[in-house]
Amino acid sequence: MVRGWKSLVGAPLLVLAACGGGDSAPAGGGTGNSPPPSPPPPPPPTGQLFSVPATESLSAAEVQTVIAQAAAQASAQGDAATIAVVDRVGNVLAVFAMPGARATVDIPSAPNGQNVDIQGLDVPAAASAIAKAVTGAYLSSGGNAFSTRVASQIVQEHFPPSPTAVGLESGPLFGVQFSQLPCSDLSSRMDDGMIGPQRSPLGLSADAGGFPLYKNGVMVGGVGVAADGEYGFDPNILDVDVDVDESIALAGTVGFEAPVEIRADRISADGTTLRFTDATYNSLSNVAGATFAGTAGSLVTVRGYTNGVVRAGTAYGTEASGIRASTPAEFTNRDAFVLTDGAGNNRFPLRGGTDGADVDTPITQGEAAAILEEAFVVMSRARAQIRRPLDSRAQVTISLVDTRGRILGIVRSPDAPIFGTDVSLQKARTANFFSASFAANELLAAQGEVPEYVGRVRNFLGDQSALTGAFAFADRSGGNLARPYFPDGEVGTANGPLSRPIEQFNPFSTGLQSALVLGNLAEHLGFVTGAAASDTNRGCSTLPNIAGQGTRLDNGIQIFPGSVPVYRGNELVGGIGVSGDGIDQDDMISFLGLHNAGVRTGTVNNAPNEIRADRIVVAVGNRQVRLRYINCPFAPFLDDPTQNVCEGL
Numbered sequence: 001m002v003r004g005w006k007s008l009v010g011a012p013l014l015v016l017a018a019c020g021g022g023d024s025a026p027a028g029g030g031t032g033n034s035p036p037p038s039p040p041p042p043p044p045p046t047g048q049l050f051s052v053p054a055t056e057s058l059s060a061a062e063v064q065t066v067i068a069q070a071a072a073q074a075s076a077q078g079d080a081a082t083i084a085v086v087d088r089v090g091n092v093l094a095v096f097a098m099p100g101a102r103a104t105v106d107i108p109s110a111p112n113g114q115n116v117d118i119q120g121l122d123v124p125a126a127a128s129a130i131a132k133a134v135t136g137a138y139l140s141s142g143g144n145a146f147s148t149r150v151a152s153q154i155v156q157e158h159f160p161p162s163p164t165a166v167g168l169e170s171g172p173l174f175g176v177q178f179s180q181l182p183c184s185d186l187s188s189r190m191d192d193g194m195i196g197p198q199r200s201p202l203g204l205s206a207d208a209g210g211f212p213l214y215k216n217g218v219m220v221g222g223v224g225v226a227a228d229g230e231y232g233f234d235p236n237i238l239d240v241d242v243d244v245d246e247s248i249a250l251a252g253t254v255g256f257e258a259p260v261e262i263r264a265d266r267i268s269a270d271g272t273t274l275r276f277t278d279a280t281y282n283s284l285s286n287v288a289g290a291t292f293a294g295t296a297g298s299l300v301t302v303r304g305y306t307n308g309v310v311r312a313g314t315a316y317g318t319e320a321s322g323i324r325a326s327t328p329a330e331f332t333n334r335d336a337f338v339l340t341d342g343a344g345n346n347r348f349p350l351r352g353g354t355d356g357a358d359v360d361t362p363i364t365q366g367e368a369a370a371i372l373e374e375a376f377v378v379m380s381r382a383r384a385q386i387r388r389p390l391d392s393r394a395q396v397t398i399s400l401v402d403t404r405g406r407i408l409g410i411v412r413s414p415d416a417p418i419f420g421t422d423v424s425l426q427k428a429r430t431a432n433f434f435s436a437s438f439a440a441n442e443l444l445a446a447q448g449e450v451p452e453y454v455g456r457v458r459n460f461l462g463d464q465s466a467l468t469g470a471f472a473f474a475d476r477s478g479g480n481l482a483r484p485y486f487p488d489g490e491v492g493t494a495n496g497p498l499s500r501p502i503e504q505f506n507p508f509s510t511g512l513q514s515a516l517v518l519g520n521l522a523e524h525l526g527f528v529t530g531a532a533a534s535d536t537n538r539g540c541s542t543l544p545n546i547a548g549q550g551t552r553l554d555n556g557i558q559i560f561p562g563s564v565p566v567y568r569g570n571e572l573v574g575g576i577g578v579s580g581d582g583i584d585q586d587d588m589i590s591f592l593g594l595h596n597a598g599v600r601t602g603t604v605n606n607a608p609n610e611i612r613a614d615r616i617v618v619a620v621g622n623r624q625v626r627l628r629y630i631n632c633p634f635a636p637f638l639d640d641p642t643q644n645v646c647e648g649l
Contacts, residue, residue, distance in 0.1 A: 044335075047334055048334050048335050049335055049380050049393060050335045050380075050393060050395070050413055050414045050415065051142075051414065051415070052317060052325070052414045052415075053142050053218055053219065053316060053317055053414065053415055054216070054218045055315045055317060055318065056215045056216055056218040056220050056315060057087060057215075057220055057312065057313040057314055057315040057316075058085070058087060058093060058213065058215065058220050058221050058312060058313040059312050059313075060093075060310045060311065060312045062215070062256070063085045063093045063094050063310050063311070063312070063313070064094075064292035064310055065255070065290075065292065066083075066085050066213065066223050066252045066253070066256060067083050067085060067094060067096045067252070067292060067295065068287075068290040068291055068292045068294075068295045069251050069252050069254050069255075069287040069288075069290050070083045070223065070225060070248050070249060070251050070252030070287075071083060071096070071098055071248075071290070071295045071296075071297060072251065072285065072287040072290035072295070073247060073248045073250075073251030073252075073284055073285055073287055074098060074225075074227060074248045075098075075296075076285035076287075077244065077247065077248070077285075079227045079228075079244050079248065080098040080099060080100035080101040080102070080227060081097075081098050081101055081225050081226065081227035081245070081248050082095065082096070082097045082098070082101045082102070082125045082126050082128075082129045082225070082226045082227070082300075083095070083096045083097075083098075083129060083223065083224070083225055083248070083249075083252065084096075084126065084129035084130045084132070084133040084223070084224045084225075085133060085213075085221060085222070085223050085252075086130065086133040086134055086137050086198075086221050086222050086224075086313075087137070087196075087220060087221040087313030087314055087316075087321075088137050088196075088219055088220055088221055088313070088314075088316040088321070088418065089137075089194075089195075089196020089197050089198060089314060089316060089321050089322055089323060089418060090134050090137065090138065090180075090187075090188075090196050090197050090198030090199070090200070090418065091190075091194050091196060091198055091311070091313060091314060092130055092133075092190070092198070092302070092305040092306040092311075093221070093306075093310065093311045093312070093313055094299060094306065094309070094310040094311065095126050095129065095130065095299065095300050095302050095305070095306050096295075096297055096298070096299055096300065097125075097126070097297055097298055097300050098295075098296060098297040099296050099297055101125065101226075101227070101297070102125050102226070102227070102229050103124065103125060104122040104123060104124060104125055104229075105122070105123060105124075105125050105128045105226050105228075105229055105230060105231040106120075106121075106122055106229060106230055106231065107119060107120060107121050107122075107123060107231050107232070107508050108120070108230075108232045108233075108506055108508070110503075110504045110505070110506060110509065111502070111503055111504065111505070111506065112503040112504055114504055115509075116500070116504065116509050117508060117509035117514040117515065117518050118508045118509065118514070118518070118521060119506060119508050119509050123202065123231060123525060124201075124302075124525070124528055124529060125226040126226070126300060126302045126305075126528075127201035127202055127302070127525065127528055128202060128205065128207065128224070128226045128231045129209075129224040129225055129226040130200065130201055130202075130224060130302065130305055131200045131201055131202040131203065131204065131205040131210075131224065132148050132205045132207060132209050132210025132222075132223075132224025132225065132226070132245075132249070133210055133221070133222040133223050133224030134180060134198070134200040134204070134205075134210075134222060134224070135147075135148050135151055135200075135204045135205045135210045135222065135224070135419075136148060136210040136211045136212040136213075136222030136223065136224065137212055137213070137219075137221050137222030137418065138180065138197070138204065138222075138417060138418040138419035139151060139204070139212075139417055139419055140212035140219055140222075140258070140417065141219055141387070141395065141415045141416065141417045142217075142218065142219055142262070142415045143262055143384065143386075143387035143388055143389075143392055143395070143415060144262055144264070144267055144386050144387050144388065144417070145212050145214070145219075145258030145259070145262050145263045145264060145276065146212070146264050146274070146276075147208070147210060147211050147212070147264065147276050147277055148205045148206060148207055148208055148209060148210035148211075148224070149208045149234065149246065149275050149276065149277060149278065150264045150274050150275060150276060151173075151176075151177070151204055151205060151206045151210075152206035152207070152208065152233040152234045153171065153234075153237055153274060153275055154171040154172050154173040154174075154176070154269070154274075155171050155173055155174055155175065155176055155177050155206050155233075155507050156170065156171050156174075156206075156233065156235065156507060157170050157171075157174075157483070157484050157485065157489070157502065157505065158170065158171075158489055159171040159172065159269075159270065159272065160237045160272045161233075161234065161235050161236065161237050162235075162236050162237050162238045163236065163238075164238070166491050167489055167490065167491050168489050169488045169489040170483055170488055170489060172269050172270065172560065172582075172583050173560055173583070174479070174483070174559060174560050175479070175482065175510055175513055175558055175559035175560050176204055176419065176423060176558070176560065177203050177204045177205070177206055177507055177508075178203050178510065178513050178514055178517065178556055178558075179203055179204055179419065179422050179423045179426060179555075179556070179558065180197070180199055180200040180203055180204055180419065180422050181199065181200070181203055181422075181517055181520065181521070181540055181555060181556050182199045182200070182201055182304075182520065182521070182524040182535075182536055183517060183520035183521075183524065183536045183537060183538065183539060183540040183554075183555070183556075184199055184422055184538075184540065184554070184555035184556070185538050185539050185540075185550060185554040185555055186407075186421065186422050186425050186555050187199035187200075187422055187555070188322060189304060189535075189538075190304055190305055190306070190307075193342060194311075194314045194320055194321070194322075194342075195320075195321070195322035195340075195341065195342045196314070196321055196322040196323060196418070197322065197323070197339075197418050197421050197422065201302075201304070201305065201524065201525070201528060202231075202521075204419065205224070205231075206232075206233040206234075206507055207230070207231050207232050207233060207245070208234060208241065208243045208245055208246040208277075208278070209224060209225040209226070209227075209243065209244075209245025209246050209248070209249045210222060210223070210224040210225075210249060211223055211249050211250060211252070211253050211258070211277070212253075212258055213252075213253060213256040214256055214257060214258050214259060215256060217259050219316070220256070220313060220316070221313055223249050223252040223253060224249060225245045225246075225248045225249040225252070226245060227244050227245050227248055228243070228244040228245055233506070233507050237275055240278050241278045242278070242279075243278060243279065246277060246278060246279045247279040247283065247284065250277060250279045250280075250281065250284065251284050251285070251287045254281070254284070254287055254288065257281075258276075261388055261389070262387075262388045263276045264276040266388055267386050267387075267388065269385070269386065269582075302528060303527060303528050303529075303530065304524075304527060304528060304535060305528075317337075317414070319340055319342060319343075319344060320342055322339060322340055322341075322342060322347075323337055323338070323339055323340065323412070323418075323421075324337060324338065324340050325337055325338075325414070326338045326346070326411070330346050330349065330350075331350070331369075331372070331373075331376075331411055332369075332373060333373060333376050333377075333380075333411075335376075335380065335413060335414060336376060336411050336412070336413075337411070337412045337413065337414050337416075338410065338411060338412070339410055339421070347410075348407045348409055348410040349409070350365055350368050350369050350372070350408065350409040351365050351368065351408055351409070352364045352365040352367075352368065352408070353368075353402035353403070353404075353406070353408060353573065353574065354402055354404055354406045354547075354549065355402045355403045355404045355406075355573075357547075358403055358404070359403055359568075359571060359572070359573055360568075360571060361568055361571075361573070362402060362573060363400075363402055363408060363566065363568075363573050363574050363604065365408075366601070367597070367601055367603060367604050368400055368408040368409050369409070370597040370600050370601050370604075371400055371566065371576060371593065371594055371597040371604065372398055372400055372409050372411050372593075373597075374593045374594070374596040374597040374600060375398045375576065375578065375589050375590060375592075375593025375594070375597075376398060376411060376413075376593070377593070377596070378588065378589045378592050378593045378596065379393075379394050379395070379396050379398070379413060379578075379585075379589045379593075380393060380413075381393075381637045381638060381639055381640070382394040382581075382585050382588065382589065382636050382637060382638070383585075383633075383635075383636055383637065383638050384581045384582065384585070385581055385582025385584070385585055385633070386581055386582055387581055391638060393413075393638065394413075394580070394581040394582070394585050394589070395412075395413040395414070395415050395416040395417075395580055395581055396412065396413060396416050396420055396424070396578050396579060396580030396581050396585070396586065396589060397410065397411070397412035397413075397416050397420040397421045397423075397424040397578070397579055397580055398410070398411050398412065398424060398576065398577070398578050398589065398590075398593070399421075399424040399425040399427070399428045399576070399577045399578075400428060400566075400574060400575075400576050400577075401425070401428045401429055401432055401574050401575050401576075401577075402432075402573065402574045403432060403436060403552075403572060403573060403574055404546045404547065404549060404552060405429045405432065405433070405546070405550070405551065405552035405553060405554060406549060407425065408574065410424070410425065412580075413580075416580040416581070417580050417581075419579070419580075420578075420579030420580035421579075422555055423558055423562075423577075423579040424562070424563075424577040424578055424579040424580070425555055425577060426555055426556055426557060426558035426577065427475045427558045427562050427563035427575075427577030427578065427579060427586075427590075428563055428574075428575040428576055428577030429552060429553050429554075429555070429557070429575060429577070430475055430478060430553070430557040430558050430559075430563060430575070430577070431473060431474055431475055431478075431563040431564055431565045431575040431576070431577065432552070432565055432566075432572070432574055432575030433552050433553055433557070433575075434467065434473040434477075434478050435469065435471070435472045435473050435565040435572050435575070435607070436469050436572055437468050437469030437572075438469075438552075439467040439468070439469070440454045440466070440467035440468055442543045442544055442551075442552065443467070443543070445543065445544050446516070446541065446542045446543050446544075447519065447542040448515060448518065448519065448542070449515045450512065450515050450516060450541075450542070453497065453498060453511070453512045453515070454466075454467060456497035456498070457481065457497045457498065459497070460481070460486075460496070460497035460618065461497075461616060461618060462618075462619070469572065470611065471611050471612070471613050471615065471616060472564075472565050472567070472572070472607030472608075472611050472612050472613060472629075473565070473613045474561070474563055474564045474565070474587070474590075474591075474612075474613065474628075474629050474630050475558060475559065475560065475561050475562055475563040475577070476561035476562075476587060476628045476629060476630055476631060477612075477613035477614070477616075477627045477628060477629055478498065478557075478559060478613075479559045479560055479561060480496060480627045480628055481496040481497055481498045481499070481627070482496055482498035482499050482510065482511055482512065482513065482559040483495070483496045483499050484496070484499045484500060484501065484502040484505040485502060486618070486620065486625070487620065487625050493620060493621075494620075495511075496511075498511050498512045498513070498559070499511040499512075510559065512557070513556065513557050513558075513559055516540065516541040516542075516543075516553065516556060516557060517540045517541060517556050519536075519542060520536045520537070520540050520541070521536075523535070523536035523537075524536040538554075539551060539554040539555075540553065540554055540555055540556045541553050541554075541556065558577075558579075560583055561583040561584070561586060561587050561630070561631065562577060562578045562579050562583055562586025562587055562589075562590060563575060563576060563577035563578065563586075563590050564576060564587075564590045564591050564594060564606060564607070564629075564630065565607055566594060566604055566605075566606075567604070567605050567606065567607050567608065568603060568604055568605070569605070569608075570608060570611075573604065576590045576593065576594055577590065578590045578593075582633070583631075584631050584632060584633040584636075585633060585636065587630040587631055587632055587646075588630070588632040588633060588636055588645065588646060590630075591606060591630045591632065591646055591649070592632070592645060592646055592649070594606050595649050606649065612629045613627045613628075613629055614626055614627055614628055614629040630646065632644070632645055632646035
């Protein structure tokens with residue numbers, strides 16, 4: 001089925017629409033120094049800990065300006081580009097194709113040429129441009145500006161990716177590219193209106209050419225470009241690339257640049273400074289004054305994303321954006337934000353578990369509130385890892401599910417990156433699923449290659465009863481088994497049983513994670529290209545449907561840390577996932593938040609020590625390697641010098 005996907009590119013890929021004119025506002029010169037630092041954010045309202053982003057959005061004229069500037073740079077380079085612009089919550093505001101722009105781009109093949117999943121395929125250029133724009137918007141916030149080049153740096157098998165880093169562990173967000181999926185039950189679709197967060201046709205992108213957009217220092221969207229015919233990643237961070245897509249996209253940001261002090265090259269992870277761009281503003285042509293009306297090309301229709309017009313963006317934090325401040329009735333903490341339906345209703349209100357037929361005592365609504373509230377308190381005290389200025393508070397999204405994977409509540413801080421919304425839910429569902437008695441049976445009931453992973457795990461662990469609930473798996477634990485080297489990064493060792501062997505691995509084929517959603521991606525791209533009449537389901541994977549409510553993994557799985565399963569005594573009752581501001585912080589907020597909720601309620605708890613996955617030992621040569629459960633950061637709190645805050649819990 002998947003190899004036939006390549007033939008889809010012969011179908012009518014994009015419906016061209018007439019290019020509308022309109023005024024365009026000059027956005028500053030394309031040469032010269034970077035803009036001055038943005039003004040500091042307003043202080044938090046009285047009684048609150050977090051500043052709320054100012055209400056800003058891209059106008060239709062500003063979207064046209066971004067496109068015109070990017071196209072002007074492409075013309076100066078002698079290239080033809082497809083350019084996409086999105087707002088902060090992922091609404092596609094326009095897609096524009098220059099004359100001669102490629103219809104498709106190529107995904108790299110497997111290292112050994114034996115392509116699986118989406119390796120080696122041709123995909124619509126418009127889809128790749130949208131994915132890049134979404135990535136620039138979703139990974140960024142008022143405290144950090146990340147590009148698709150940053151994404152490339154943090155999702156590969158070694159961090160930082162380079163020939164001299166062989167033997168180091170994988171990127172901190174290894175696997176995040178398989179999030180924001182077009183089948184996600186959390187993500188919205190164009191037919192839902194301008195409610196976000198919206199999905200991405202290809203998940204998150206690691207291909208250079210996607211940047212965030214800022215207006216008056218406020219994060220308002222992203223721009224993505226497809227021109228060079230490739231949709232890949234950068235395996236060597238040590239050199240400086242001359243990348244066609246990156247220069248064009250950077251030109252689109254002129255006048256909408258990320259504030260200098262929050263760009264990725266001001267932020268480090270594990271002692272490595274991140275890389276925002278290899279292109280520079282000084283290297284660009286002077287694109288100031290480029291007008292949309294004078295730009296050759298056409299707006300294009302992309303099924304499921306844009307109807308071939310220019311739209312203004314929504315202002316993040318407003319009801320219309322799909323994310324807003326909570327009311328006291330929705331969540332007790334005054335800093336909390338929730339997902340909304342645009343009509344004033346919380347999409348995922350606090351509720352009790354739906355799994356009364358499956359567990360002795362499901363999570364109650366009161367317990368759900370306690371778990372999310374206590375995790376939110378831990379977050380509010382925690383020091384951010386990827387946010388400027390230093391000693392900022394961590395900002396994340398927190399999701400809670402029952403054993404059926406149904407959402408019992410989602411809450412976030414005001415300026416948490418958008419990507420963490422879908423990812424936190426993936427993490428919560430993943431920890432619950434792999435800790436449960438039903439995991440093996442449901443994987444065995446799936447289609448395609450998925451059932452084979454059960455045997456691989458059992459053989460690797462030397463335990464033919466694995467994945468039947470005997471052990472509790474945090475995302476860090478399952479992630480250990482989902483790396484192309486085990487232990488993580490150690491060259492010459494075998495791959496983990498949930499991963500591809502390194503000879504066949506690249507970021508477009510990670511193992512079970514990608515195999516679970518392969519059919520959905522094929523269905524969706526068939527819909528985008530016009531080869532299929534209907535879109536993929538709102539719900540990923542071919543796992544069994546549970547009580548007519550969908551599968552337990554309706555937005556896929558995640559394989560980097562930040563979640564723990566929830567227990568009542570020795571019985572699994574759900575999972576909590578956290579994402580947004582550093583993986584050790586994510587671990588701590590989920591683990592310590594659940595612990596504190598247990599102290600508060602006397603009912604729910606973390607997994608008993610004796611069944612946590614760090615009790616599992618794997619023979620590697622003549623060594624015994626233990627899985628990990630969670631890893632909390634040192635000196636994590638802004639208000640307390642305590643070091644080992646998770647020790648002994």
